[in-house]
Amino acid sequence: MTTRRNAFxxxxxxxxxxxxxxxxxxxxxxxxxSGVLLESLSKDITPTGLHYLLNHFDVPMLDADTHxxxxxxxxxxxxxxxMADILALPTxxxxxxxxxxxxxxxxxxxxxxxxxxxxxxxxxxxxTGTLLKxxxxxxxxxxxxxxxxxxxxxxxxxxxxxxxxxxxxxxxQLDDVMLVHSMNGQPLLPQxxxxxxxxxPGWYGMASVKWLTEIEALTQPYEGFQQIEVYRFRDxxxxxxxxxxxxxxxxxxxxxxxxxxxxxQRYLDPGRVELVGRAxxxxxxxxxxxxxxxxxxxKTARLEPSGETYAWTKWSCVWEATTGFxxxxxxxxxxxxxxxxxxxPWDLAGFGNNAAQKVQVVVGPL
Amino acid sequence: MTTRRNAFxxxxxxxxxxxxxxxxxxxxxxxxxSGVLLESLSKDITPTGLHYLLNHFDVPMLDADTHxxxxxxxxxxxxxxxMADILALPTxxxxxxxxxxxxxxxxxxxxxxxxxxxxxxxxxxxxTGTLLKxxxxxxxxxxxxxxxxxxxxxxxxxxxxxxxxxxxxxxxQLDDVMLVHSMNGQPLLPQxxxxxxxxxPGWYGMASVKWLTEIEALTQPYEGFQQIEVYRFRDxxxxxxxxxxxxxxxxxxxxxxxxxxxxxQRYLDPGRVELVGRAxxxxxxxxxxxxxxxxxxxKTARLEPSGETYAWTKWSCVWEATTGFxxxxxxxxxxxxxxxxxxxPWDLAGFGNNAAQKVQVVVGPL
Numbered sequence: 001m002t003t004r005r006n007a008f009x010x011x012x013x014x015x016x017x018x019x020x021x022x023x024x025x026x027x028x029x030x031x032x033x034s035g036v037l038l039e040s041l042s043k044d045i046t047p048t049g050l051h052y053l054l055n056h057f058d059v060p061m062l063d064a065d066t067h068x069x070x071x072x073x074x075x076x077x078x079x080x081x082x083m084a085d086i087l088a089l090p091t092x093x094x095x096x097x098x099x100x101x102x103x104x105x106x107x108x109x110x111x112x113x114x115x116x117x118x119x120x121x122x123x124x125x126x127x128t129g130t131l132l133k134x135x136x137x138x139x140x141x142x143x144x145x146x147x148x149x150x151x152x153x154x155x156x157x158x159x160x161x162x163x164x165x166x167x168x169x170x171x172x173q174l175d176d177v178m179l180v181h182s183m184n185g186q187p188l189l190p191q192x193x194x195x196x197x198x199x200x201p202g203w204y205g206m207a208s209v210k211w212l213t214e215i216e217a218l219t220q221p222y223e224g225f226q227q228i229e230v231y232r233f234r235d236x237x238x239x240x241x242x243x244x245x246x247x248x249x250x251x252x253x254x255x256x257x258x259x260x261x262x263x264x265q266r267y268l269d270p271g272r273v274e275l276v277g278r279a280x281x282x283x284x285x286x287x288x289x290x291x292x293x294x295x296x297x298x299k300t301a302r303l304e305p306s307g308e309t310y311a312w313t314k315w316s317c318v319w320e321a322t323t324g325f326x327x328x329x330x331x332x333x334x335x336x337x338x339x340x341x342x343x344x345p346w347d348l349a350g351f352g353n354n355a356a357q358k359v360q361v362v363v364g365p366l
Numbered sequence: 367m368t369t370r371r372n373a374f375x376x377x378x379x380x381x382x383x384x385x386x387x388x389x390x391x392x393x394x395x396x397x398x399x400s401g402v403l404l405e406s407l408s409k410d411i412t413p414t415g416l417h418y419l420l421n422h423f424d425v426p427m428l429d430a431d432t433h434x435x436x437x438x439x440x441x442x443x444x445x446x447x448x449m450a451d452i453l454a455l456p457t458x459x460x461x462x463x464x465x466x467x468x469x470x471x472x473x474x475x476x477x478x479x480x481x482x483x484x485x486x487x488x489x490x491x492x493x494t495g496t497l498l499k500x501x502x503x504x505x506x507x508x509x510x511x512x513x514x515x516x517x518x519x520x521x522x523x524x525x526x527x528x529x530x531x532x533x534x535x536x537x538x539q540l541d542d543v544m545l546v547h548s549m550n551g552q553p554l555l556p557q558x559x560x561x562x563x564x565x566x567p568g569w570y571g572m573a574s575v576k577w578l579t580e581i582e583a584l585t586q587p588y589e590g591f592q593q594i595e596v597y598r599f600r601d602x603x604x605x606x607x608x609x610x611x612x613x614x615x616x617x618x619x620x621x622x623x624x625x626x627x628x629x630x631q632r633y634l635d636p637g638r639v640e641l642v643g644r645a646x647x648x649x650x651x652x653x654x655x656x657x658x659x660x661x662x663x664x665k666t667a668r669l670e671p672s673g674e675t676y677a678w679t680k681w682s683c684v685w686e687a688t689t690g691f692x693x694x695x696x697x698x699x700x701x702x703x704x705x706x707x708x709x710x711p712w713d714l715a716g717f718g719n720n721a722a723q724k725v726q727v728v729v730g731p732l
Contacts, residue, residue: 021387025629027472027482030393032630034400037557039424047556049415056627058405106393114628116393158627162732190413191403261422261524262480263391264398366528 019109026116035120041254041278044124044306044314045095048184051123052205053191054100054115056165056226057156060211064187064195069179073149073216075139083195086181089130094178094201095311097124097280101204101231101244104344104353112350119252119357124278124311127199129180136174141217146170149222150198153211161225167209168222169200176201176284176310179212201310202246202283204352206231234348246282248354249340251290251315251332253277255359258366266361270323275301278312281334288337290315293329293356295322301330321363331356385475392482401486407620407644410490410672410680411461414550417489418571419557420466420481422531422592423522426577430553430561435545439515439582441505449561452547455496460544460567461677463490463646467570467597467610470710470719478716485618485723490644490677493565495546502540507583512536515588516564519577527591533575534588535566542567542650542676545578567676568612568649570718572597600714612648614720615706617656617681617698619643621725624732632727636689641667644678647700654703656681659695659722661688667696687729697722 017023034053040046064083071078100121105112115121136148152165169177178199181188188194193210200207206226222228232241254276257268279287290301294317301317319328331340344355383389400419406412430449437444466487471478481487502514518531535543544565547554554560559576566573572592588594598607620642623634645653656667660683667683685694697706710721 017387020390021383022390022393024386024388024472027388027393027396028484028630029628030396031401031482031484031486032403034419035397037398037421037425039427040556042427049417049419049555050557051415053400053415055403057625058621059403061405061408106390116397118394118397120397156624156627157633162624162633189415190406191416255424258522258528259423261522262395264394267523267528 017113019111022116023113026113029115033115035117036123038120038252039254041252042276044311045126045184046123048186051125051192052098052100052121054102054121054205055154055191055210056158057154059190060153061190062153062195062211067195069196069212070214071135071139071217072214074142074145074219075217076142077138077140079139083181086130086179086196091128092131092178093126093128095124095126095306095308096199096201097122097247097310097312098205098208099247099250099280101206101351102349104355105350107355108344108347108350108353112348114349122252125183126185127178127180128182128185129178129199132177132179132198133174135179136215139217142219144219145217146220147218147222148174149216149218149224150209150212151214151216152209153213158225158230163225165209165226166222166224167207168218168224168227169207204231204244204247206244231351232349233351235346236348244351247280248352249279249281249287249332249334249338250354251277251279251330251340252357253292253328253330253359255361256319256321257361266359267366268321268361268363269366270321270363273319273321274316275319275328276314276316277330279315279332280312281332281338284309285338286335287313287332288335289333291331292317292319294319295326321361323364326361326363328359328361329356383479385477388482389479392479395481399481401483402489404486404618405620407618408642410677411492411550412489414552417491417558418464418466418487420468420487420571421520421557421576422524423520425556426519427556428519428561428577433561435562435578436580437501437505437583438580440508440511440585441583442508443504443506445505449547452496452545452562457494458497458544459492459494461490461492461672461674462565462567463488463676463678464571464574465613465616465646467572467717468715470721471716473721474710474713474716474719478714480715488618491549492551493544493546494548494551495544495565498543498545498564499540501545502581505583508585510585511583512586513584513588514540515582515584515590516575516578517580517582518575519579524591524596527595529591531575531592532588532590533573534584534590534593535573570597570610570613572610597717598715599717601712602714610717613646614718615645615647615653615698615700615704616720617643617645617696617706618723619658619694619696619725621727622685622687623727632725633732634687634727634729635732636687636729639685639687640682641685641694642680642682643696645681645698646678647698647704650675651700651702651704653679653698654701655699657697658683658685660685661692687727689730692727692729694725694727695722
């Protein structure tokens with residue numbers, strides 16, 4: 001059993017703060033978790049060490065030599081795999097963009113008091129491993145299996161409930177899911193799930209369970225805390241909510257010019273500047289269009305698709321920057337017609353905020 | 367000339383907040399900069415990607431193939447070095463602990479509004495490069511040279527002043543300073559100063575200039591913004607201040623037990639637990655003692671020096687954890703008798719806070 005209720009709930013209570021001010025708990029989370037540096041969006045692949053990190057509990061320091069992945073539950077031919085077994089399986093490498101479901105939470109008002117991401121919880125890596133589906137088939141789930149749960153080695157408390165981080169997928173959500181042991185051509189780093197993790201392409205990051213220890217075949221829907229309580233879209237407290245699943249269409253730009261240290265406000269010389277950024281959507285749906293708002297008009301950007309189904313698309317757009325204060329925005333539309341909103345969509349926990357990024361730029365002779 | 371005053375100072379003004387609440391600017395900095403995960407203090411070498419990052423401006427994405435280090439100023443035989451030239455020089459690898467001068471800033475009251483580090487701005491890596499001093503000697507500084515300045519490629523504004531990040535060292539501070547191109551056996555990552563940076567062992571991190579482009583021999587003390595304005599200990603505003611230099615003695619522990627997600631409060635089963643952590647001091651001074659406060663008594667920890675002059679020392683200590691709420695603390699003393707204070711030393715900017723870490727633990731059956 002992986003869920004335990006703890007008697008000591010008191011210290012977990014959240015401190016509520018006014019909008020515009022942040023609690024110590026939020027800052028502690030911001031110090032602990034880390035985002036991408038927006039200037040690295042100039043690169044197709046996020047440099048190692050800059051991919052965002054959102055870890056619910058402590059990073060378990062696991063030993064690859066003794067690590068075992070166990071298939072359990074309603075399989076007729078369950079087995080265990082060592083890392084040597086997994087490394088011997090057919091290999092696939094894919095560039096996949098991951099984004100935290102809470103990315104943009106700090107821009108939703110009123111704000112949910114959790115990790116206060118603004119824009120930076122995203123990254124793209126080359127992930128190497130093996131496809132999950134053939135292994136599931138080999139373990140032979142019984143006919144009444146409806147879901148598979150994926151359990152991590154990381155354990156902690158949330159709202160007084162102790163649990164290993166765990167998530168589930170239904171049978172029809174397994175296509176393209178990978179069991180991953182390497183990132184950007186090197187063994188997984190501890191903080192990214194070493195020695196073994198799931199990558200669920202096209203989904204928000206919570207689905208890609210790290211430090212994977214067990215895959216269980218379930219004949220009833222999974223009721224793990226992260227599945228049922230945490231990652232749900234809710235309009236109001238007390239609702240069961242709707243599950244957070246695939247990525248919403250979104251785009252970001254590399255802030256042009258140079259920053260002020262304390263505010264990150266941008267400064268730029270007048271003249272021609274090439275704006276660049278990245279856009280992505282969920283479930284493998286391609287990006288159809290990116291528009292950039294320049295001095296009140298939306299200009300269509302040039303797209304450079306990567307050729308990878310689940311990786312972000314580069315975009316670029318020329319701006320003739322004139323002296324003064326400007327607010328730039330970018331918004332993407334995917335091939336199914338989903339378009340980024342200009343204002344954050346409401347969600348109680350601040351999940352799925354795909355509102356257009358705003359970048360303030362002061363243009364004048366540096 | 368590397369310093370320019372900008373006309374657009376307005377947006378840089380800091381928002382002051384009450385203690386216990388944090389401004390949006392501080393949270394933006396916390397999202398951008400990243401700290402070590404305290405559980406990784408179990409390891410001698412900080413895993414790649416977990417070493418703390420404090421970058422004043424944008425990370426410049428430099429090309430190692432064209433990068434040049436230029437010796438300039440009062441040298442009689444100045445020269446330039448390509449990365450190929452530098453890689454051909456004698457190689458040295460050292461484990462060096464770096465800590466941000468602002469580490470612990472958030473625990474100083476009243477708080478300076480900058481990057482709100484709590485405990486996490488520290489890390490130890492294997493740095494590979496070549497010693498700086500032979501190159502300085504080869505370039506032959508004139509007899510009246512008093513300092514050498516080190517200039518980075520990163521540019522931005524701070525308090526309205528535009529400048530490349532730059533720092534200086536005097537002639538007698540050059541021993542053991544390295545020109546570094548590799549970290550943990552791999553080429554430097556962009557965010558750690560690729561392709562070339564300084565490592566100044568035993569000093570706070572600001573001395574280890576990243577993205578190094580120029581070394582200038584100066585016959586007058588360096589007056590760069592980061593040297594004269596930023597990294598100074600000051601009791602009050604308006605003072606010239608005293609320069610921030612070598613690391614103060616400090617220690618940290620791996621928080622025992624498991625965390626609550628939102629508060630990072632720790633939970634632990636009763637019983638025997640081995641507490642582990644790291645301790646370090648400045649200027650190559652060894653750690654002489656680490657004490658851990660357990661239930662009101664200070665217990666001396668066991669030390670395991672690394673054998674590396676400038677790397678932290680592992681310590682460990684057994685605790686018989688009893689049911690209830692505990693506050694653990696650790697404090698180190700170095701071989702010169704410097705001992706960590708129990709309360710944060712006052713500094714206007716929150717530099718050099720080496721007060722003993724406090725870890726709250728709820729002990730009870732999980």
